[in-house]
Amino acid sequence: MNNIHLSALVAFSLSTLTTPLMADDENAPAKSAFFVGIGGGYGNADLTQSTWAKGDSNVYDATTGSLVSIGTAQDGTGNWSNNQSTFAPIGQVGYFQHFGDSDWLWGSKFLYRYFGTTSNQKNVVVPQVGYHVAVPDGAVTPFTGFETIDSLKTSVNSQLGLLAFFGKSFGNSRIYFGAGPAAYQIQTNINGNVGYAYIPPPTIISITGTPANYSSTEWVMGGAFELGGSYYINKSWFVDVNYSLGVTAQKTTNYSGAFTNTVSGETSVGTNYLQTKQSFITNEVTVSINKAF
Numbered sequence: 001m002n003n004i005h006l007s008a009l010v011a012f013s014l015s016t017l018t019t020p021l022m023a024d025d026e027n028a029p030a031k032s033a034f035f036v037g038i039g040g041g042y043g044n045a046d047l048t049q050s051t052w053a054k055g056d057s058n059v060y061d062a063t064t065g066s067l068v069s070i071g072t073a074q075d076g077t078g079n080w081s082n083n084q085s086t087f088a089p090i091g092q093v094g095y096f097q098h099f100g101d102s103d104w105l106w107g108s109k110f111l112y113r114y115f116g117t118t119s120n121q122k123n124v125v126v127p128q129v130g131y132h133v134a135v136p137d138g139a140v141t142p143f144t145g146f147e148t149i150d151s152l153k154t155s156v157n158s159q160l161g162l163l164a165f166f167g168k169s170f171g172n173s174r175i176y177f178g179a180g181p182a183a184y185q186i187q188t189n190i191n192g193n194v195g196y197a198y199i200p201p202p203t204i205i206s207i208t209g210t211p212a213n214y215s216s217t218e219w220v221m222g223g224a225f226e227l228g229g230s231y232y233i234n235k236s237w238f239v240d241v242n243y244s245l246g247v248t249a250q251k252t253t254n255y256s257g258a259f260t261n262t263v264s265g266e267t268s269v270g271t272n273y274l275q276t277k278q279s280f281i282t283n284e285v286t287v288s289i290n291k292a293f
Contacts, residue, residue, distance in 0.1 A: 029172060029232045030292060032097035035109075037240065039288025043088030045117045045156040049278040052076030053126040053147045055195045055207060057270030062262050071207075071268075073130025073145055073197065076275075084117035084156075088284050096165075103169045109178070113159040115282065124149040128195070143199050147272075150192025150211070154278060158185040159246065161224045172232040182224035182246055188253065188276060190214040195259075195272055208272050209261025216255070220278070222248030230290075238290050246282035253278070 054074035061068055094109025128145040160183045167176025195208040228242025255274040260267065 029169070029235060029238070032095075033292035034093070034095045035238075035290045035292045036091075036093045037288040037290030038089075038091050039240070039286055040087055040089040041284055041286035042085065043113070043115055043282060043284035043286075044083055044085040045115055045119075045280050045282050046081060046083045047119045047154055047156065047278065047280040048079050048081045049119075049121075049154060049276060050077050050079045051124060051126055051149070051152065052275040052277075053128065053193075053195070054273040055128070055130075055147070055270060056273075057207060057259075057268045059132070060267045060269065062265050062267045067135045068266060069132045069134050071130060071132030071143075071197075071270075073128040073143070073195075075127045075129050077124070077126055080121065082119035082121070084119055086115055086117050088113050088115050088286070090114075090286055090288060092288065092290075096167075098169065104166070105169060105174065105176075106164070106166050107176075108162070108164045108180075111159075111161045111163070113161070113284070113286075115156045115159065118153055118155040121152040122150065124152050128197070130197075132199075143197055143201075145195065145197035145199075145207070147193060147195045147274075149190055151189070152276075153187075153189040153191075154276075155187040156184060156280060156282070157187060159183070159224075159282070161246075163224060163226060165226065173230060175229045176226075178226040178228075180224060182222050184220045184222060184246070184248055184280070184282075185217065186220055186251065186278065187217045188215065188278070190255065190274065190276075193272070193274065205263050206261060207268050207270075208259040209263075209268075210259070212257045212259070212272065214255040214257070214274060216253050218251065218253060220248045220251040220280075222246055236292050238292065240286075240288045240290055242286055244282075244284045244286060246284075248279050248281075250277055250279040252276070 092111040096107030163178040163180035165178030
């Protein structure tokens with residue numbers, strides 16, 4: 001009887017030990033899976049930009065129509081920066097897989113993030129240095145001037161990223177580091193651009209006349225880096241928290257517009273050129289809920 005009782009006790013003990021382990025195995029995260037997720041967090045975009053301007057014009061006698069002079073002027077501003085913060089929603093799809101039976105893993109993901117931040121520089125002044133050549137004697141006269149921009153708005157909208165990541169699992173959690181290329185959509189609106197000249201100093205005359213407006217929507221290439229961790233709620237669902245850093249190359253955008261303006265009996269006919277150079281750094285802390293398949 002003692003042997004029978006001892007055998008039953010051993011069998012019961014083994015059963016109580018192995019049953020939880022089997023349950024853990026059934027609910028353990030998969031060694032490889034596709035996943036999709038949505039979330040959001042705190043983000044900011046630190047924009048650095050500069051503006052350059054140039055004006056070329058032919059000046060005619062407004063009465064006779066004869067060419068009086070040919071002029072040109074150009075110069076630019078220094079760099080200025082603006083930092084904007086916002087809530088940044090995110091969506092992502094990806095895949096991960098462990099290296100064999102080890103705790104180390106690799107993966108990749110495609111993400112979309114929306115910033116929607118806008119930097120608005122008001123009353124921008126772009127200095128100008130140039131000269132005009134009299135017709136027909138060819139006398140060259142230097143002059144200075146400036147261009148004004150009532151408002152220069154630059155918005156950082158969408159981010160698209162394709163990141164590869166490597167990490168290590170710890171039971172129901174993991175940590176990882178990722179990096180890859182990213183593209184950022186920027187929208188620029190330049191409103192109220194007018195060119196002026198000191199001719200003769202200190203008299204200020206408007207060369208371009210009617211204020212001009214320009215706009216563009218473009219993609220800027222850069223790179224993105226992530227450092228994060230994930231925790232599995234159950235076999236299929238996990239919460240991911242990460243810090244992301246984005247850095248872009250410098251984007252140069254050119255604008256131009258024709259103008260005709262008559263001042264003091266002379267008509268200026270020409271083209272005004274503007275150029276913006278923009279780059280930015282983004283930082284985000286993101287929390288997302290994801291489902292593995």
